[in-house]
Amino acid sequence: MKDCLFCKIVKGDVSSYKVYEDENVYAFLDVANDVYGHTLVVPKKHYENLMDCPDRTLGKIMASVKKIGNHFVNDCGFEGYNTFNNNGKSAEQAIMHLHFHIYPRKTNDGIKISQDFGKQEKSLEEISKELYFEDEKTEKLDFSSYREECDVLYTDGACSGNPGKGGYGGVYLPKLNSNLECQEFSGGDDNTTNNRMELMAVIEGLKLIEDKEESGFKEKGEKVKVYSDSAYVVNAFNQNWLNNWKKNGWRSSGGGEVLNIDLWKELLSLTEKREVEFIKVKGHSDNALNNRCDALATSYYKE
Numbered sequence: 007m008k009d010c011l012f013c014k015i016v017k018g019d020v021s022s023y024k025v026y027e028d029e030n031v032y033a034f035l036d037v038a039n040d041v042y043g044h045t046l047v048v049p050k051k052h053y054e055n056l057m058d059c060p061d062r063t064l065g066k067i068m069a070s071v072k073k074i075g076n077h078f079v080n081d082c083g084f085e086g087y088n089t090f091n092n093n094g095k096s097a098e099q100a101i102m103h104l105h106f107h108i109y110p111r112k113t114n115d116g117i118k119i120s121q122d123f124g125k126q127e128k129s130l131e132e133i134s135k136e137l138y139f140e141d142e143k144t145e146k147l148d149f150s151s152y153r154e155e156c157d158v159l160y161t162d163g164a165c166s167g168n169p170g171k172g173g174y175g176g177v178y179l180p181k182l183n184s185n186l187e188c189q190e191f192s193g194g195d196d197n198t199t200n201n202r203m204e205l206m207a208v209i210e211g212l213k214l215i216e217d218k219e220e221s222g223f224k225e226k227g228e229k230v231k232v233y234s235d236s237a238y239v240v241n242a243f244n245q246n247w248l249n250n251w252k253k254n255g256w257r258s259s260g261g262g263e264v265l266n267i268d269l270w271k272e273l274l275s276l277t278e279k280r281e282v283e284f285i286k287v288k289g290h291s292d293n294a295l296n297n298r299c300d301a302l303a304t305s306y307y308k309e
Contacts (some may be wrong), residue, residue, distance in 0.1 A: 007052045012103035016050050018118035026077070030063070031070040035147055036107070041117055043110040047071050051105040051196075051296055055093040062193060062306065065300060084110040088119050149188045152295055156229040159211040162289070162299035163203025163236065168309045172198040175302025177295050186223060189214065191297070194306035196204050203303065204236040205269040212276040221258050229281040243284045246253030248274065 007013050014020040015034065022034035025045050028192065036044040049067050053059040059067070059233075070172030075087040088109040092099040111117065152158065158179040165172035180186035191210055194203065212230065219226045234240055242248050248270065251257065257265045264270065287296050 007103070010048075010052055010088070010101075010103050012048045012101055012105060016048065025172075026070070026074050026284050030066045033070070033074055041109050043082070043108075045074060045108040047074060047108065047112075048103060055099060055104050056091070057093060059104055059153065067104075067106070075108050075110075078108070078110040082110065084112055084113045090119075097261070119235075135275070147284055149177060149179055149295060149298075153184075154231065154254050155184050156231055157184075157215060157224075158231045158233065159208065159215075160233045160287075160295040160299050161204070161207035161211055162296060162303050162309070163200055163205070163207050163302060164303035165200040165203055167196060169197060169199045171196050171307040172200065172203040172209065173303040173306025174203040175299040175305075176207045176214075177213045177298055178211060184224070185236050186218065190302060192302040192306060193284050194303075199266075201236070201238050201274045202266055202269060204234065204239050205266060205273060207299070207303070208232055208239060209269065209273050209276065212229065212273075212282070216276070216279070227280045229283070231283045231285060233285050233287050233296070235287050237286065240284045240286040242270070243277075243282075244286075249254070 011020065015022045016032045024032070024034050026033040029050075031047050031049055033045050033047045036046050047067070047070060049059070050062065051062070051063070056064065071089055075089060077082045078087055085204075088111060089106055090136065091104070091106045095102075109117065152160075158181075159176055160179075161174070161176040162170065163174045171194070171249065173192060175192040176190070178189045178191065180188070185254060191214055193206065193210060195206075211232070215224075218224050250259070251264045251270070256267050258264055287293050289296060290300065291297075
């Protein structure tokens with residue numbers, strides 16, 4: 007937004023003392039300099055506050071907030087941290103660009119965040135009745151019948167315009183007799199291509215499995231089957247395109263540079279850790295899982 011201070015800081019038009027930056031957020035020291043290390047974390051894309059920030063984007067922002075706070079504890083000698091944000095002018099939001107405050111903390115540092123608000127006149131029972139709500143009922147899809155002897159990923163990518171705003175989606179199905187549950191995942195980019203989203207879907211699916219391994223929920227290096235309707239992805243592995251590209255210095259048979267090298271290299275590094283079988287499925291047909299992945303992918307750029 008043209009007149010937003012934080013947008014100007016993100017773009018570098020206004021100077022700041024940077025603490026951290028990734029593709030989603032920019033973090034810098036608050037000019038108030040009231041608490042040592044008081045950091046503001048702002049999304050690079052302008053959202054006024056939590057109320058208009060998409061859930062998927064918010065999840066990425068919060069992951070970065072956690073990363074920064076954990077860095078203060080693990081690498082900077084702090085013992086904990088406070089995080090908070092204000093939404094709306096009535097809630098004392100001063101800059102109308104979504105942001106989170108992080109206060110690094112140590113025992114007996116003299117900082118008092120909590121405040122005594124006194125006692126409400128209404129009982130908790132009364133307040134609960136006034137505020138309680140239930141989420142809209144949504145049909146829970148049961149994909150358990152699609153489970154196999156090994157872990158399975160169904161993936162898809164989509165793009166509104168090519169290039170344009172795109173999304174990816176996937177469904178993870180743990181192997182038979184696993185205690186893990188089936189899980190959906192999705193994401194996207196405001197300026198991308200369909201092929202990049204197809205690749206990202208597989209990459210994020212394999213990363214999801216890797217995260218479960220690192221967390222001790224499953225054994226490492228087990229086989230995965232990947233079902234995709236992308237000939238671009240499947241043929242690269244099954245028709246030896248990738249090996250030929252690597253031998254030719256990441257150049258195609260026509261001599262031009264292979265597109266999406268960054269994603270191909272990332273995907274290769276993930277497939278080297280386990281046996282991955284790629285299987286082509288027909289898109290937009292009667293495959294319930296492929297259709298679900300398509301819905302997840304397209305929902306990103308439709309939201």
